[in-house]
Amino acid sequence: EVQLVESGGARVQPGGSLRLSCKVSGFTFSDYWMFWVRQVPGKGLEWVSNINIDGTIIRYADSVKGRFTISRDNAKNTVFLEMNGLRNDDTAVYYCARAFTLYHGMDVWGRGTTVTVSS
Amino acid sequence: SLELTQPPSVSVSPGQTTNITCSGNILPKQFAFWFQQRPGQAPVLVIYKDIERPSGIPGRFSGSTSGTVVTLTITGVQAEDEADYYCQSADYSGVSVIFGGGTKLTVL
Numbered sequence: 142e143v144q145l146v147e148s149g150g151a152r153v154q155p156g157g158s159l160r161l162s163c164k165v166s167g168f169t170f171s172d173y174w175m176f177w178v179r180q181v182p183g184k185g186l187e188w189v190s191n192i193n194i195d196g197t198i199i200r201y202a203d204s205v206k207g208r209f210t211i212s213r214d215n216a217k218n219t220v221f222l223e224m225n226g227l228r229n230d231d232t233a234v235y236y237c238a239r240a241f242t243l244y245h246g247m248d249v250w251g252r253g254t255t256v257t258v259s260s
Numbered sequence: 261s262l263e264l265t266q267p268p269s270v271s272v273s274p275g276q277t278t279n280i281t282c283s284g285n286i287l288p289k290q291f292a293f294w295f296q297q298r299p300g301q302a303p304v305l306v307i308y309k310d311i312e313r314p315s316g317i318p319g320r321f322s323g324s325t326s327g328t329v330v331t332l333t334i335t336g337v338q339a340e341d342e343a344d345y346y347c348q349s350a351d352y353s354g355v356s357v358i359f360g361g362g363t364k365l366t367v368l
Binding site for chain 1: 297302309
């Protein structure tokens with residue numbers, strides 16, 4: 142069974158840091174692009190970042206550029222999102238998702254992990 | 261900046277057909293994707309590459325495109341289709357992702 146399981150969400154103070162993980166199973170991880178997408182409860186989806194199969198192509202939303210870092214470990218079937226300088230407006234559910242290519246779309250998503258930034 | 265615009269809400273009676281539109285200047289140049297999100301659940305891909313339907317998605321879901329507008333059509337709407345629907349595309353590089361604001365579909 143194909144699964145993506147996010148972890149690492151927590152409550153953190155403004156200015157703090159967190160590292161999210163997304164461990165996958167049931168498919169060949171190194172064949173897929175990986176994405177992080179977040180959603181403030183009651184609001185829409187916001188793309189955060191994506192990374193290609195070997196980590197040589199990475200993109201970030203302007204809202205997180207310079208503060209967040211995406212990476213992947215193909216040996217551990219895991220994609221990471223390092224978040225620094227967290228702000229109140231980073232509070233959201235963070236989903237990871239996969240795509241075989243950018244033209245195939247994000248066809249499998251995890252259930253998400255909640256990040257709360259509050260003093 | 262690039263934007264995708266969706267109507268905030270759409271209502272339809274069971275068995276009827278509904279169209280959810282998504283407009284944006286990037287759409288003639290990049291593919292569109294559609295996601296369904298039920299309350300408390302992760303999004304589900306229902307259309308990719310403008311018109312393709314993933315395996316396991318019911319045939320009542322279809323996509324179309326015309327210039328700067330893409331449309332998700334649900335034919336014979338069922339109560340279980342009540343959800344939020346998001347369109348998604350990419351920037352000119354094809355790598356950075358753009359989401360529309362989402363459309364809440366209410367089945368009356």
